[in-house]
Amino acid sequence: MNIVILFNHPYDGSFCNAILESVQKGLIKGGHSIDLIHLDKEKFNPVMSAQDLKAFRDKKPVDPQVLSYQDRLKKADQLIFIFPIWWELMPALMKGFIDRVIFPGLAYDYTNQSNTLMKPLLTNIKAVTVITTMNTPGFIYRLVFGNAIQKALMRGTFWKLGYKNRKWISFNKVKSVSQNTREKWLQNLETKFAKI
Known part of the structure; x- marks a missing residue:
């Protein structure tokens, strides 16, 4: 399988980087190909500009980096997102990737005139896995902070797009x-990803 990894952490010594290494080792053991999108090292701009918003409306992205990422997503069998949870959500680069790359006309389209029902266009993607780190205990994250990643990303993005095989680690x-x-x-993690 061709696995696209979306990674966001600016510090090479972070536990997220150790996770990335373990996931890659496992995937290599399993005989998979890896396409790493390292948002920090690739200096991805997460900010939606007026030009981006017009492109969103027209369903025609214009940023060369976004177009390149979209081409890479079209070749993916599975997506793996790796990032830390800061202030209960993903960092800005990862949020910007969702905003600027998970784009109408490429990642999804609407099935009705009121733009409320969505269908995935990247039907090549069979699974999405999100791996996060945080210092908050899991039960506090769920009960006090409302499980924001589950609501915003797992359901608010990937469920709406129709991906049935979704996992959050x-x-x-x-x-x-x-x-x-x-x-x-x-x-x-290495063992798990060697077996997918």
Whole structure:
């Protein structure tokens, strides 16, 4: 399979980078091809401009980098998103990727005149996996902060687009767990992605 990984973390020494390495090792063991979109290193601009909004309305993106990403998504069998949760949501680059690349006319279209029902156009994508890190305990994230990633990304984006095979892997309390626990998490990820 051709796996496109969408990655967002600016610090090479982060646990997200360790996750990326483990996922890639697993995918290589499984014989998959990997296309890494590293939003930080590729200096992706997350800001929607007036030109982008007109392009959104017209269903014709104009930014060369966005067009390049869209071509890469058209070749993907599966998407894997890896990012930290900051202030209960994804960082700006990842949010900007959703805004500027998951675009009408490419990623989806509307099935009715009131623009309320959506259908996916990237039917080549059979699965979406989101892997996140945060320092908040999982139960607090769900009960106090309303499970924002589940609502905004897993349902508010990928469910609306019609992707049935959606998974969210959340690593919580990352700063406070032991190194041994982090190493087990990484080994489990490598094993998991070697088997997909």
